[in-house]
Amino acid sequence: MNAAERVIRTAEAAEIGVCFANPGTTEMPLVLALDRVQAIRPVLGLHETICTGAADGYGRLRAKPALVLLHLGPGLANGLANLHNARRARTPVVALVGEHATWHRDADAPLTMDIEGAARTVSRWCGRMVRASEAGPLAARAIAESMAGRGGVATLVLPHDLLLEPVPDEPSPLPEIVTPAAPDPGAIAAAAELLRGGAASALFLGGPALWGEGLRLAGRIARATGAALVCETGFARLATGAGRPPVRRLPYFPEQAQALLDGFAHVIGLGANKPVSFFGWPGKPSRYLEDRDGVVWVASAEDDVLAALAELSRAVGAREDHPGSPFDPPTVPDAPLDGTRLAAVIVRLLPEDAIVVPTAVTNAYPFSAIAERARPHEQLALTGGAIGEGPALAIGAALAAPGRKVVNLEADGSGAYAVQALWTQARERLDIVTIVCANRAYRILGLELERSGEAPGGPATRALTSLADPPIDWVAVARGFGVPGARVATTAALAAALDRALAEPGPFLIEAVLP
């Protein structure tokens, strides 16, 4: 057994189920080692950003990380932006970076780069194998580090010559995984007292407070105390729809976000950091909860929010589950599409237990506003603001949750970032419906210009924000990558296409032409 096989067998023993890769020469020992295990599914991406985005989506739905194989520094660089998103999502991801042979590194060959310099910008842990005998323990350490605390990116640099060296066939058990910090009893008591006071209160939720047992507990507290549930703008995972307690998403624009939070006398933090504005807009706040009373932070984004929710729910005597939202889709007249009507069609047709990846930029918000009226489903949002992750997140979600339909509500601007992901969706026969909101612009930039009084700008502004010339033919692009598709411009056509896409196995793309 060589060191490469030791790395892969350690991952197999840790029940890691998938490896996303775009390998090169230095990673071939790891690829050949994958040939010798059964339980790790190898999935090829046409660009490393697909691999790291897919690993983010996969890890958000599992307690375990996916592996990602990356080709030296440039391969890591290509995957870096979605590792940034994974870092912000606190997703467990193990990035294995093949590196030049130890004896070749000083030669400064073309691909040589400061791998750790790039890796540290996104990794909670970064290691390098310097002896083949470390292969197993280092792989185990990387896996444990990716799951430590609330989770994150662990990067392990693996020189090619060491991967080829023989090592003893000795399993490397995972080291103890560091659990998140327990909640502070004083904060629990303070929060419970505020909630019992009866004034308008909000639980500001993030991380595992937004799905599964965490959301159930948050719903109980809401039911018992009348508190509203509000979540981070860029949540990692949210369960919503019929039967789940409704959660309001913090708006993107600062005056709307500030107004929402100012409407509550008390804000209790559970699993998120204190909310900050997405950008530092001139004259707008940076931190929404500064210089005010009634704010108690029970569990930050790093803390054990499930324990905090359990204790807070006991402290306020919350014993009954929230009855949840009803299934109440809006009626949809047949009409030309706009963002609101498009959202209504999706909310009406979304099947139970679907996973929605709402990574469209401007058009995800109308959907978010009414998603609680759909059948029960989960959503994975953009956490780190690095656009273009949606089609890759969808791949990871589909592989992590076979049998569940995935709907990627994507923009034409951000969708073009990672259009290669469609090929992997076709290759792996994944049940992903991509709805491209084709407004032929980076619309968010137009909105920003309006807000700053600079709209519409001059010729350079138009050249750098419009996607109208030429219009991207998304159906042709999808077909080129092996994904069937349809173009629609009305609610009835969208409903028909979405019905068809959801009924058939495998991926499908809908180009929804929007004004």
Added chain:
Amino acid sequence: MNAAERVIRTAEAAEIGVCFANPGTTEMPLVLALDRVQAIRPVLGLHETICTGAADGYGRLRAKPALVLLHLGPGLANGLANLHNARRARTPVVALVGEHATWHRDADAPLTMDIEGAARTVSRWCGRMVRASEAGPLAARAIAESMAGRGGVATLVLPHDLLLEPVPDEPSPLPEIVTPAAPDPGAIAAAAELLRGGAASALFLGGPALWGEGLRLAGRIARATGAALVCETGFARLATGAGRPPVRRLPYFPEQAQALLDGFAHVIGLGANKPVSFFGWPGKPSRYLEDRDGVVWVASAEDDVLAALAELSRAVGAREDHPGSPFDPPTVPDAPLDGTRLAAVIVRLLPEDAIVVPTAVTNAYPFSAIAERARPHEQLALTGGAIGEGPALAIGAALAAPGRKVVNLEADGSGAYAVQALWTQARERLDIVTIVCANRAYRILGLELERSGEAPGGPATRALTSLADPPIDWVAVARGFGVPGARVATTAALAAALDRALAEPGPFLIEAVLP
């Protein structure tokens, strides 16, 4: 005038002609400033890797850098791999990274990232504006640093609030640009003595020794002394074809490279570093010219190779230009395509003064082997090994050299990395013909497996190296991005398609189906 306009006006005064961008909110002051200048052409890329690759192509053909606008750390991350290629090519590039407002940075908003940590991996200089009054001097410094020595990437981080601040309308002249080091007279004399000795000698060339005046001087020395001309595998720019002295490209595989260099009693370095192998293959050399005699390095990749060539040519009494290769394209029978026949068709039809971007991985080598028999043209190769740059390099080349045809000889594996570049080619009506060598595999990995005795590998290896399922329909993808195309499988069909593509203005894609 605000600081953003000061930055842009400083670039305008330095005669920078193009700005590649995929801007976000933090860069909008720079975009609006571009509205107020006439001489900087704004070019939108659908992903930052397109922007940085295009800037690399542009800078290789000009003495001046292009600007690239990048959106905070994640935007820089997306462009990092092609900035690595630009670093290896020693291309002048000025990367302007929009950053959060100074008062917002500590809030750790979603897009916050260690920008300098990522930037330093590729930049020869990295700066950050901390006062608006520095805008002009820092922009001038960044431009000068990008052109200093042999050139490189200069990264300037520009916080959004400072960009909006008013500054005096005072031009910022460029600081003195540091020129490359002058050649060592002792090395010139030693090289001249070896060349006069009459034994088989090679000039090992890189950088500006491979085109223009540099290549003319190298050709004179070759003519006078009988020395062969050999170049780096990953050259930045090479002039070849009829009338130019033939230059042999150092092979990619180590045994071939070593054999070529071992055939020369003397090797004189001019404008390149000493050649090293691309990877550290087991049992193969890392450095090809170690432990041997007859090696004199006159000018490294950082030195003033044009001065070195001029002095060496005087020292050996070289007074006549090399007569150059004849136009001697191979005859091409009508037959199914393979790499050799494909190369022959291109060599026959390539128009005078074309720019070829031979970034196909396995199929660029048959072309390189016979390119000197084509009409006079230039080539831009992959310098840093970060694949997928070709379609973006082609954009930069077409904008830098209007009126010259650009031919991107691309692979399906590497081409899929940056397929979004086709849209910019269509939008800017660029005369680029993309020939995709569609062998439905990352063929280089198959060759590596054969070399290491591991071919063909098992199911994971096939899953991670084959592109056959589904086959990418390149013509459909191109059409989707607004580029017409054709699929060909024979030499006659390729010739017809290439003739048509070269005759018409604007971009065209040819999917060449290869075994």
